[in-house]
Amino acid sequence: MTLKVELKPGERIVIGRSVVTNGQIRTSLLIDGQEPVLRERDILKETDADTPAKRIAYVVQMMYLAGSADTLLPAFTSLTRDLMKAAPSSASIVDQMTNCVLTGQLYKAFREARKLIAHEASIFDHASRGAGLRADGADDGESA
Incomplete structure (x- = not known):
């Protein structure tokens, strides 16, 4: 199942053991797989x-x-x-x-x-x- 995540400028998200930081514009990510995903605001x-x-x-x-x-x-x-x-x-x-x-x-x-x-x-x-x-x-x- 695909997870769609909208990120604000500068917002971070944890995907598996990696931290991904969004750039300067709003971005949508589509994430497939079984790795854990947590938005910065939920951490x-x-x-x-x-x-x-x-x-x-x-x-x-x-x-x-x-x-x-x-x-x-x-x-x-x-x-x-x-x-x-x-x-x-x-x-x-x-x-x-x-x-x-x-x-x-x-x-x-x-x-x-x-x-x-x-x-x-x-x-x-x-x-x-x-x-x-x-x-x-x-x-x-x-x-x-």
């Missing part, structure tokens, strides 16, 4: 993997780019186990992602990892809003 840098879900996503991304889960499976298992203890509400996403990893559907696992990051962000957002509530449930900025 999670190691330095940005600063939360449990982002660390899992980074490991899954590296599995996808390597084309195999074998060497990173122990790290993935450990990270997901820790996350499940801290945030059991993540179970359905983690289960789906784990299924994808174990069946070799690594790009789908990466997409699930992105959902996990969004779920984690909603947990953090909820927790930060909850910290600002008074005992009567009103926000600190409201009058009772």
Whole structure:
């Protein structure tokens, strides 16, 4: 199946183990083959993997780019186990992602990892809003 990718000027894309940088004009690429492909905007840098879900996503991304889960499976298992203890509400996403990893559907696992990051962000957002509530449930900025 052919993948069509539109690149903006200067945008980069990873194809297999190569990084391709677009020139000064918008370009369309048609990519055939089985090599992993990630757009620059979808790549999670190691330095940005600063939360449990982002660390899992980074490991899954590296599995996808390597084309195999074998060497990173122990790290993935450990990270997901820790996350499940801290945030059991993540179970359905983690289960789906784990299924994808174990069946070799690594790009789908990466997409699930992105959902996990969004779920984690909603947990953090909820927790930060909850910290600002008074005992009567009103926000600190409201009058009772």
